[in-house]
Amino acid sequence: MNLLTKKLSKTDLIGVVVLSAIILVLFPTVFSIFRLNLIGKYLTYAFVGVSLVLLWGNGGILSLGQGVFFGLGGYCMAMFLKLEASDPIATKIQTTPGIPDFMDWNQITKLPLFWLPFKSLTFTILAILLVPAFFAFIIGVAMFKRRVGGVYFAIITQAVALILSVLIVGQQGLTGGINGITDLKTMHGWDIRSDSAKYILYYANGVLLIGCVVFTRWVLSTKFGMLLLALREKEDRVRFSGYDVANFKTLAFCMSAVMCAIGGAMFTLQVGFMSPSFVGITPSIEMVIYTAVGGRMSVVGAVFGTLLVNFAKTFFSEQYPDLWLFLMGGTFIGVVMLFPDGLAGLFERFGKPFLARMTSGKASPKKNDEPTVAVAAALESGGKHG
Amino acid sequence: MASHEMLTIQGLGVSFDGFKAVDDLIGPNGAGKTTLLDLICGKTKSTSGTIMFKTMDLTQMKEHAIVRAGVGRKFQTPSIYENLTVSENLEVSFPRGRSAFGALFFKRTADVAERVKNVAEEVLLSEKLDQQAALLSHGQKQWLEIGMLLMQDPELLMLDEPVAGMTVNEREQTAELLNRISKNRSVIVIEHDMEFVRKIAHKVTVLHQGKVIAEGSMDKVTADPRVIEVYLGH
Numbered sequence: 294m295n296l297l298t299k300k301l302s303k304t305d306l307i308g309v310v311v312l313s314a315i316i317l318v319l320f321p322t323v324f325s326i327f328r329l330n331l332i333g334k335y336l337t338y339a340f341v342g343v344s345l346v347l348l349w350g351n352g353g354i355l356s357l358g359q360g361v362f363f364g365l366g367g368y369c370m371a372m373f374l375k376l377e378a379s380d381p382i383a384t385k386i387q388t389t390p391g392i393p394d395f396m397d398w399n400q401i402t403k404l405p406l407f408w409l410p411f412k413s414l415t416f417t418i419l420a421i422l423l424v425p426a427f428f429a430f431i432i433g434v435a436m437f438k439r440r441v442g443g444v445y446f447a448i449i450t451q452a453v454a455l456i457l458s459v460l461i462v463g464q465q466g467l468t469g470g471i472n473g474i475t476d477l478k479t480m481h482g483w484d485i486r487s488d489s490a491k492y493i494l495y496y497a498n499g500v501l502l503i504g505c506v507v508f509t510r511w512v513l514s515t516k517f518g519m520l521l522l523a524l525r526e527k528e529d530r531v532r533f534s535g536y537d538v539a540n541f542k543t544l545a546f547c548m549s550a551v552m553c554a555i556g557g558a559m560f561t562l563q564v565g566f567m568s569p570s571f572v573g574i575t576p577s578i579e580m581v582i583y584t585a586v587g588g589r590m591s592v593v594g595a596v597f598g599t600l601l602v603n604f605a606k607t608f609f610s611e612q613y614p615d616l617w618l619f620l621m622g623g624t625f626i627g628v629v630m631l632f633p634d635g636l637a638g639l640f641e642r643f644g645k646p647f648l649a650r651m652t653s654g655k656a657s658p659k660k661n662d663e664p665t666v667a668v669a670a671a672l673e674s675g676g677k678h679g
Numbered sequence: 680m681a682s683h684e685m686l687t688i689q690g691l692g693v694s695f696d697g698f699k700a701v702d703d704l705i706g707p708n709g710a711g712k713t714t715l716l717d718l719i720c721g722k723t724k725s726t727s728g729t730i731m732f733k734t735m736d737l738t739q740m741k742e743h744a745i746v747r748a749g750v751g752r753k754f755q756t757p758s759i760y761e762n763l764t765v766s767e768n769l770e771v772s773f774p775r776g777r778s779a780f781g782a783l784f785f786k787r788t789a790d791v792a793e794r795v796k797n798v799a800e801e802v803l804l805s806e807k808l809d810q811q812a813a814l815l816s817h818g819q820k821q822w823l824e825i826g827m828l829l830m831q832d833p834e835l836l837m838l839d840e841p842v843a844g845m846t847v848n849e850r851e852q853t854a855e856l857l858n859r860i861s862k863n864r865s866v867i868v869i870e871h872d873m874e875f876v877r878k879i880a881h882k883v884t885v886l887h888q889g890k891v892i893a894e895g896s897m898d899k900v901t902a903d904p905r906v907i908e909v910y911l912g913h
Contacts, residue, residue: 515783515784516770517783519763519770522760523760526762527759529722530827531771533720533751534746534772535747535777536743537741537743537779540779541782544780
């Protein structure tokens, strides 16, 4: 029984192994720490890409507000780091020492109540996981129980993204405003700006990402995953088979939110700041594009898609500063028109038959060589000019 | 075919912009028989009346709760998951792991596999278990959906035009299938094809514009002058 499922998980396993090898072995050996840190940043977006494979690719629920959860995770982490960076000695020139600098500039003299628990790392880690899950739960229940779906859900998530980013910008004294929370230095005394810390954070990020990839694959292999596919296709049939569809959608939405938040927290750690420009509409839509380019049904594809888009972005902006936005737009249009199933679809169509021919001679499974080659090319030229 | 007192419908009404589709009793021919099934399974909410299934009032229950109470419904056009295989279609319909977390930790145990195998045999799809459902013929898709309902072992099974678009041969097989599965449960079938109805029905109700115009055995119903008028008159 279920030969198909078994076969799928075998190719998946190969995909995950190849992905792990590229992230954990190939990239660190080939690239300098500067470039590696940049890749680490891109890989934090891949968490969102993977979350959208679960939610959108398989569940058919298009969220244009994943930046909200990425931002919530990122801000939770940033608040903890900012408090540690704002000890009374380091901030003694302020009117009120011991509070974050932007609060001091905004004439705030006391740490706001909701900042207080972020002095604890345990609380912060819990908040990174639970705050986005809670938000997703509220939005999910409110929308899905009322059977709001499709385009309407997408528009509402987009509105939420806009609301949150406007709120963050507006409440400058509490959130750091448009600049975000910057100047983050240490985590429990450990300097996150040093090269060794960057290496460790890169690896931690890679392992967490692979964890999310494996988790998502597992979820999709369960009955829950099968039902997600089923309700993407025939929601009524699922409902009239005795399932409360809204609960399934809400749980998928919560899972995707937590993954985005982990990505956001790792972003803050690796890049050293968090700002509303990662919360609003533009980043949220861009993150959907990563998944579309990678192939919205493929978890591993989403990671490669994210990398490819970001490398292309770096490459175009360094090579053609005047034209790069047009070139990016053109690339997206081209991908969607020519390869509606993204890189993963491309691999299914050309890569697999090619591999099958090759493996009849020597077995050397190398999945998705196109993105890797493109990645290497983009980095090389980026390196020359950057 | 329905056993007595399993399903009682009283004063049921639903209005669409002032137009009463179902009046007093059950759905009319052509413009509302599907509405009747929609009302029973909760897809459409009635504006008045009650539908008693055993001791439960279905008009007050959510769709998934109605299904769990033992009412299964097949849609008019085959409603299956085309991107899953036949066995996956059946497995997904197995009535365990119905909560979101339950589905996450659902184990494909031997009894599930056994049930999938038995039901597939029942609906003549044993050979097709690993085939993608999209590749089935129209008739096989209809059977698969009936199979998905059988997985849930409902006490009341409602079928909306199960043989529409089937070949003569497939109709024969479906009639046999329905006679087999109706041994253990009540089945309500909506159908136009009189030959097919004759083969399967124990009791026939003829509806016209929201009213029951005849009820009884097939011979009695077909002899009723009003039925003849409704079917041939207009």
